[in-house]
Amino acid sequence: MxxxxxxxxxxxxxxxxxxxxxxxxxxxxxxxxxxxxxxxxxxxxxxxxxxxxxxxxxxxxxxxxxxxxxxxxxxxxxxxxxxxxxxxxxxxxxxxxxxxxxxxxxxxxxxxxxxxxxxxxxxxxxxxxxxxxxxxxxxxxxxxxxxxxxxxxxxxxxxxxxxxxxxxxxxxxxxxxxxxxxxxxxxxxxxxxxxxxxxxxxxxxxxxxxxxxxxxxxKLEVDKRIVFGVPDGQDVGYLASLAAVSHIEQTDEKVIVHGHGDRFASSVVYALEDAGVSFIDLRTEQPNLEDVFLSLTGREIRE
Ligand SMILES: Nc1ncnc2c1ncn2[C@@H]1O[C@H](COP(=O)(O)OP(=O)(O)O)[C@@H](O)[C@H]1O
Ligand SMILES: [Mg+2]
Missing domain, CATH: 3.40.50.300 (P-loop containing nucleotide triphosphate hydrolases)
Structure with a gap:
């Protein structure tokens, strides 16, 4: 019971x-x-x-x-x-x-x-x-x-x-x-x-x-994210053509690559290295409950 x-x-x-x-x-x-x-x-x-x-x-x-x-x-x-x-x-x-x-x-x-x-x-x-x-x-x-x-x-x-x-x-x-x-x-x-x-x-x-x-x-297919900086804002738009990548956000300071699958992180890193891009402070971000809430309700939860 x-x-x-x-x-x-x-x-x-x-x-x-x-x-x-x-x-x-x-x-x-x-x-x-x-x-x-x-x-x-x-x-x-x-x-x-x-x-x-x-x-x-x-x-x-x-x-x-x-x-x-x-x-x-x-x-x-x-x-x-x-x-x-x-x-x-x-x-x-x-x-x-x-x-x-x-x-x-x-x-x-x-x-x-x-x-x-x-x-x-x-x-x-x-x-x-x-x-x-x-x-x-x-x-x-x-x-x-x-x-x-x-x-x-x-x-x-x-x-x-x-x-x-x-x-x-x-x-x-x-x-x-x-x-x-x-x-x-x-x-x-x-x-x-x-x-x-x-x-x-x-x-x-x-x-x-x-x-x-x-x-x-x-359960939610929320994307994983890879975040990094590139010196002098080199264009990394070609990453979008990788199979594991869904889309890219790029600002002056950082690049956020959204994607999914087990090979997501490694394929992005290899592609950057192949292109000779010297990325800095690269980290991966897993989806969390915050993302779950956002994707279920369409709103951010605020403190
Ligand atoms: N004693 C009360 N009298 C009138 N409205 C209330 C009272 N307690 C809660 N509410 C209203 O009911 C809703 C749910 O409140 P509550 O259960 O305290 O939510 P939470 O704990 O998730 O913040 C809110 O809109 C709140 O303003
Ligand atoms: Mg309460």
Missing amino acids: AAIEVEDLRRTYGDVVAVDGISFEVAEGEIFGLVGPNGAGKTTTIECIEGLRRPSSGQVRLFGMNPFIERRAVAERIGVQLQESALPPRLRVAEALALFGAFYRRRAAIDDLLGQLGLTDKRDAAFSKLSGGQKQRLFIALALINRPEMVFFDELTTGLDPQARRSMWDLVRQIRDRGTTVVLTTHYMEEAERLCDRVMIVDRGGIVALDTPEALIS
Whole structure:
């Protein structure tokens, strides 16, 4: 049985259709990501799954239960990341964990959680004195306080610098490796690609695609790219005649060659060498989820 079953979920706020009849399942033990631009309906969807919001229509099952009706039973088994405004500024780290732990029958040991989240040194620090990354780690610790079978992280890494974001990814993987299912939302395509076992791309309340990141990328025949510079803008237009090349963009500073197939990169490099072109800074760029989103929706996803 799937841990989460969503069937034709729809949620409106007045005239706004936030979630427009979506169906999907989440398996136990996976890192499942909802990805899409702001306003796509990600938060509304997970709030309906958490039992915090009532669907306008459709079905949500979490561990076989209706989460809105059986809220208390569901709450014992899930962890939910708080929003920043949820904690008083002077509350200390260990106090927050003790306070939230008191709501649950099942509890993790506070010292273990502090250690796991790298917050042992901060146990007596006030919430307001923590850095952005430390606050997010405390929110993760709070979400784990009842040793949940499933955790929900909504925009866990938004606003963090790249290094803090990477360390958050490691933490999420560790949580999953200890047996907890993870459902997260992000509007960072790179994050979804690197972290999630399966990704559901959402846009305007609907599902655009749902699969593993690799499958989403390979299913689309998005071109690979080779980018390089040529001294004094030598013309490399003849590359367009190669079988693996689909088209070329050339500006004063760089050339971008679009193409496909296993022999794409080598055929371009050989052709340049044969013609005696001294290219510089040559690199290949693989398609990514950003390209998938663009090709499915015709729009760029913005941060
Ligand atoms: N409490 C609310 N009241 C009215 N409209 C809302 C509310 N929450 C979200 N919306 C609207 O619903 C749509 C989806 O929002 P949301 O689920 O927060 O998307 P996301 O998390 O992907 O950014 C947006 O158009 C948003 O403005
Ligand atoms: Mg949101």
